Amino acid sequence: MLKPDRIVTSTCPYCGVGCNLQLHVKDDFIFKVTSPFDSPVNSGNLCVKGRFGYDYIYHPKRVTTPLARRYLLEGKPKPKGREQVFAVSKDGKPIPDSQISNDWDWVETDWETALNLVADNLVRIYKRDGSDAMAVYCCAKATNEDNYLLQKMYRALFRTNNVDHCTRLCHAGSVVALQQALGSSAMSNTASQVIMNDVFIVTGSNTSENHPIIALQMKEAVQKYGAKCIVIDPRRIDLVDFSEMWLPLKPGTNVPVFSAMAHVIVKENLVNWEFVKNRTEGFNEFVESLEKFTPEYAQELSGVPAEDIRKAARLYAQAKNGAIYWGMGISQLSHGTASALALIHLAFLTGHIGRDGTGLNPLRGQNNVQGASDMGSMPFHYPGYMRVDNEENRAKWEKLWNIEEGGLSLKLGLTTTEILSHAHEGGVRSLFIMGENPMMSEPNLNVVREHMQELEFLVAQDIFINESGAFADVFLPATPFAEKDGTFSNTDRRVQRVRTAHAPRGNSRPDWQIICDLALRLESRLGVDTAKWTYTNPEEILREMGSVNSDYAGITYERIEKVGLIYPVPSLDHPGTPTLFTKDFPRGKGKFHVLDYVPIREEPDDEYPFILTTGRLLEHWHGGTMTRNSALNEAYPEGRVEIHPADAEIHGIQHGDPVKVSSRRGEIVVRATITEKTSIGVVFLPWHFAEAAANLLTNDALDPQAKIPEFKACAVQVFPARLDDLPNPNVIVERGRY
Amino acid sequence: MAEIKLTFNGKEVTCEGDKTLLDVAREHGDNVPTICYHDATTANALCRICVVEVEGMRVLQPACVVKAGANMKVQTKSEKVLRSRKTILEMLNSTLDLSEADEIQHMMQDYSVDENRFPDAERRESDVKDDNPMYVRDYSKCLLCWRCVQVCAEDAQYTYAINFEGRGYETQIGTFFDKIIPETSCVLCGQCVAVCPTNALKPKRQYLLEQGMSANEISVMNTGRKQRKNRNA
Numbered sequence: 014m015l016k017p018d019r020i021v022t023s024t025c026p027y028c029g030v031g032c033n034l035q036l037h038v039k040d041d042f043i044f045k046v047t048s049p050f051d052s053p054v055n056s057g058n059l060c061v062k063g064r065f066g067y068d069y070i071y072h073p074k075r076v077t078t079p080l081a082r083r084y085l086l087e088g089k090p091k092p093k094g095r096e097q098v099f100a101v102s103k104d105g106k107p108i109p110d111s112q113i114s115n116d117w118d119w120v121e122t123d124w125e126t127a128l129n130l131v132a133d134n135l136v137r138i139y140k141r142d143g144s145d146a147m148a149v150y151c152c153a154k155a156t157n158e159d160n161y162l163l164q165k166m167y168r169a170l171f172r173t174n175n176v177d178h179c180t181r182l183c184h185a186g187s188v189v190a191l192q193q194a195l196g197s198s199a200m201s202n203t204a205s206q207v208i209m210n211d212v213f214i215v216t217g218s219n220t221s222e223n224h225p226i227i228a229l230q231m232k233e234a235v236q237k238y239g240a241k242c243i244v245i246d247p248r249r250i251d252l253v254d255f256s257e258m259w260l261p262l263k264p265g266t267n268v269p270v271f272s273a274m275a276h277v278i279v280k281e282n283l284v285n286w287e288f289v290k291n292r293t294e295g296f297n298e299f300v301e302s303l304e305k306f307t308p309e310y311a312q313e314l315s316g317v318p319a320e321d322i323r324k325a326a327r328l329y330a331q332a333k334n335g336a337i338y339w340g341m342g343i344s345q346l347s348h349g350t351a352s353a354l355a356l357i358h359l360a361f362l363t364g365h366i367g368r369d370g371t372g373l374n375p376l377r378g379q380n381n382v383q384g385a386s387d388m389g390s391m392p393f394h395y396p397g398y399m400r401v402d403n404e405e406n407r408a409k410w411e412k413l414w415n416i417e418e419g420g421l422s423l424k425l426g427l428t429t430t431e432i433l434s435h436a437h438e439g440g441v442r443s444l445f446i447m448g449e450n451p452m453m454s455e456p457n458l459n460v461v462r463e464h465m466q467e468l469e470f471l472v473a474q475d476i477f478i479n480e481s482g483a484f485a486d487v488f489l490p491a492t493p494f495a496e497k498d499g500t501f502s503n504t505d506r507r508v509q510r511v512r513t514a515h516a517p518r519g520n521s522r523p524d525w526q527i528i529c530d531l532a533l534r535l536e537s538r539l540g541v542d543t544a545k546w547t548y549t550n551p552e553e554i555l556r557e558m559g560s561v562n563s564d565y566a567g568i569t570y571e572r573i574e575k576v577g578l579i580y581p582v583p584s585l586d587h588p589g590t591p592t593l594f595t596k597d598f599p600r601g602k603g604k605f606h607v608l609d610y611v612p613i614r615e616e617p618d619d620e621y622p623f624i625l626t627t628g629r630l631l632e633h634w635h636g637g638t639m640t641r642n643s644a645l646n647e648a649y650p651e652g653r654v655e656i657h658p659a660d661a662e663i664h665g666i667q668h669g670d671p672v673k674v675s676s677r678r679g680e681i682v683v684r685a686t687i688t689e690k691t692s693i694g695v696v697f698l699p700w701h702f703a704e705a706a707a708n709l710l711t712n713d714a715l716d717p718q719a720k721i722p723e724f725k726a727c728a729v730q731v732f733p734a735r736l737d738d739l740p741n742p743n744v745i746v747e748r749g750r751y
Numbered sequence: 752m753a754e755i756k757l758t759f760n761g762k763e764v765t766c767e768g769d770k771t772l773l774d775v776a777r778e779h780g781d782n783v784p785t786i787c788y789h790d791a792t793t794a795n796a797l798c799r800i801c802v803v804e805v806e807g808m809r810v811l812q813p814a815c816v817v818k819a820g821a822n823m824k825v826q827t828k829s830e831k832v833l834r835s836r837k838t839i840l841e842m843l844n845s846t847l848d849l850s851e852a853d854e855i856q857h858m859m860q861d862y863s864v865d866e867n868r869f870p871d872a873e874r875r876e877s878d879v880k881d882d883n884p885m886y887v888r889d890y891s892k893c894l895l896c897w898r899c900v901q902v903c904a905e906d907a908q909y910t911y912a913i914n915f916e917g918r919g920y921e922t923q924i925g926t927f928f929d930k931i932i933p934e935t936s937c938v939l940c941g942q943c944v945a946v947c948p949t950n951a952l953k954p955k956r957q958y959l960l961e962q963g964m965s966a967n968e969i970s971v972m973n974t975g976r977k978q979r980k981n982r983n984a
Contacts, residue, residue: 042966061939071970647884749934
């Protein structure tokens with residue numbers, strides 16, 4: 014029997030739950046993953062991704078040597094346009110049978126050459142076009158330390174706030190709403206407090222597939238602690254089997270349903286008056302605006318029976334401890350901010366916030382999306398959510414980064430979606446992408462592709478050439494979580510250690526080291542004083558950030574050696590803060606907002622009769638860079654469209670038939686799954702599969718405040734297609750799980 | 752919970768009234784062995800290795816489920832107890848492949864097990880089931896502790912993909928209608944693998960390494976698009 018050389022404790026690189034892992038390593042190969050049963054986050058439970066989904070680390074397609082395009086290495090001018098290339102020339106010879114110019118060949122090179130090419134080109138563009146031409150995508154999968162350094166590099170050296178990451182595509186609506194109403198944007202309570210809930214609402218979240226371990230805690234709360242669960246979701250998700258009620262609303266009708274619940278709470282005098290009086294403001298105007306949101310009005314718009322809305326409102330309002338958990342179904346709409354505000358109102362009216370076992374809990378998607386946001390990987394904020402357009406905030410970071418007074422930019426940066434739409438002459442000219450994949454994760458991919466092609470210089474720092482990296486000029490091979498040290502901050506705000514299990518494969522290097530190396534090269538070309546890039550270990554990076562961001566001030570690696578700390582941790586002797594807002598909100602009083610119903614931007618019509626909603630699968634992760642290069646892909650090799658049996662019958666579609674799904678923006682061919690998991694008139698697609706990318710179809714309409722796109726609802730048509738039209742006709746997923 | 756007094760191996764001890772005899776034994780540094788018991792699962796008293804002798808009770812009592820009672824007189828190392836544990840180990844060893852059950856191997860040494868006590872016993876042999884990309888099942892090593900079934904059900908996953916099948920000596924862990932794992936309700940979480948005490952359940956990559964494949968060969972297997980084989984294995 015195999016004995017490990019060592020067992021390394023680390024944190025899962027997939028979702029925001031942040032499960033604790035023990036990596037069993039033999040000859041620099043992880044052959045098994047376990048989890049300590051006393052882990053405060055996951056009690057030893059893992060999902061398929063956490064326990065088995067790390068093998069992408071060893072996939073033959075992983076890039077472990079720096080790459081540059083042939084035209085750069087040969088000193089030629091950049092050919093026109095921009096080509097997507099996945100193949101690599103290992104021997105430097107032209108790639109045979111290339112359909113495009115061999116100038117675009119990927120050629121292996123050394124770090125010195127690759128980093129100099131990046132530095133030369135970024136500085137050239139910066140000197141020519143200034144700060145607004147520079148932009149960077151940070152990465153919600155990378156560590157806090159990696160993210161802090163990358164935003165520091167762009168802010169300190171290129172004086173731009175064009176810094177963002179995929180939080181924009183995920184919970185931006187929730188973040189903006191929580192900032193407006195409370196002044197803070199993380200989960201107010203921890204996931205392990207679910208068992209303290211009497212009643213909890215799960216909405217816009219397929220928790221069992223996207224936060225599997227939190228779903229286990231929810232099921233436990235229902236089965237063993239007598240909690241009642243209310244699911245409000247267009248899909249009949251797995252949790253419905255454990256729920257008291259399921260309110261199947263039409264996608265995009267969150268505001269009327271939640272506002273009708275608020276209406277009932279007010280009309281039936283279930284309001285927690287003490288809380289409303291002492292802790293909130295704007296109640297009177299808000300109540301006036303509720304008048305029209307009767308349950309009957311909400312029923313008309315959403316299809317949810319008025320009586321169910323009443324019953325759900327009473328259940329939640331009359332609970333001793335009520336809590337709300339939500340996901341992308343709330344935020345990924347052109348009125349995502351309003352959707353989240355409507356939920357927040359329910360907590361304000363009932364006072365279900367500020368105590369253990371209650372709260373407003375947006376379940377964060379990525380392992381470190383919370384941390385990347387905390388680290389200032391956003392266009393409006395420095396680390397610690399300090400606004401960039403505030404001179405006092407600016408002065409603090411100028412001092413820390415050794416920058417002349419007034420040197421940092423006060424101008425709000427562009428968001429993820431805006432960075433690409435500004436990619437044209439006179440706009441953004443260069444983009445640095447660390448570990449993200451906009452060519453899968455942005456809506457309306459056909460247009461995104463055009464934007465990518467408009468860029469003058471594109472750098473990808475990643476572990477695979479994904480759909481976006483395939484457009485880059487230089488590829489910097491970074492390391493996955495098992496080959497670097499650092500910290501992730503999970504959805505509970507718990508800061509946990511990530512540890513090196515074995516040396517980086519090939520010539521790949523940890524992200525933080527690549528960034529420091531590059532930053533020094535940039536500084537020497539720019540001829541500026543150094544903003545300090547010589548760290549001997551990642552902890553020094555976290556401590557530097559924590560010296561200004563008080564949330565992290567008390568976190569040292571020693572303190573989180575065994576168990577992570579939940580920030581805010583303002584001092585070295587502070588024990589952490591699992592429950593927020595016990596006395597007041599960061600903005601003082603909680604603010605009610607007057608809301609109106611705004612329909613989705615593209616309603617179904619005769620030509621495009623279905624609403625398409627998109628989401629994720631248990632076995633896969635986002636753009637698929639990791640999971641499509643793993644045994645996970647064997648477990649679930651193809652994306653399928655889910656159609657309700659009633660709709661399938663009308664359109665003559667059988668289970669497993671190939672169908673063409675098209676919107677006004679694009680089309681894909683996939684097999685159909687006939688299931689009552691989706692509701693009538695609504696079809697569902699997972700967005701992980703590049704060969705049938707759901708985001709070719711989605712609508713790029715944006716929420717006006719949060720700039721989050723409307724991934725969750727657009728109009729499509731579905732017609733039978735031929736077997737040959739399928740991208741991989743021989744691949745069939747056969748799974749019995751729900 | 753009120754405190755109670757009882758006697759452990761002749762020594763008077765106190766404990767809270769809702770504790771099991773196993774809890775009390777552990778609190779006082781008494782190494783009562785367990786196999787089917789796991790801190791993360793509900794105690795089920797299936798394997799009987801944790802039995803202790805309680806004065807006045809007719810048969811040996813499984814310490815993992817029996818609650819401590821006031822004035823109980825408990826022997827954890829009496830001759831009857833030791834003989835019983837030894838016999839259980841000898842019976843398990845005579846029918847199963849316990850070569851990868853580290854803890855049980857240690858127990859067999861501690862209890863001076865005679866490996867040839869039951870030379871005529873019929874061994875429970877079965878082929879390795881390799882029907883999914885994540886883990887393999889070798890029921891020649893399975894001693895039916897039930898932990899995998901428990902964590903698949905209410906003790907962790909609420910998935911109910913596996914259960915006992917067959918009766919008596921033929922009893923095995925199986926899926927409903929003997930379906931291959933991907934076609935059951937299994938979510939491939941591997942929680943069953945985590946609690947298996949004998950390595951009957953094992954991650955696929957560990958299994959392949961042990962079969963002599965190199966890390967590189969295993970990596971090349973995962974290039975996607977691969978059609979599943981061993982469908983009926």
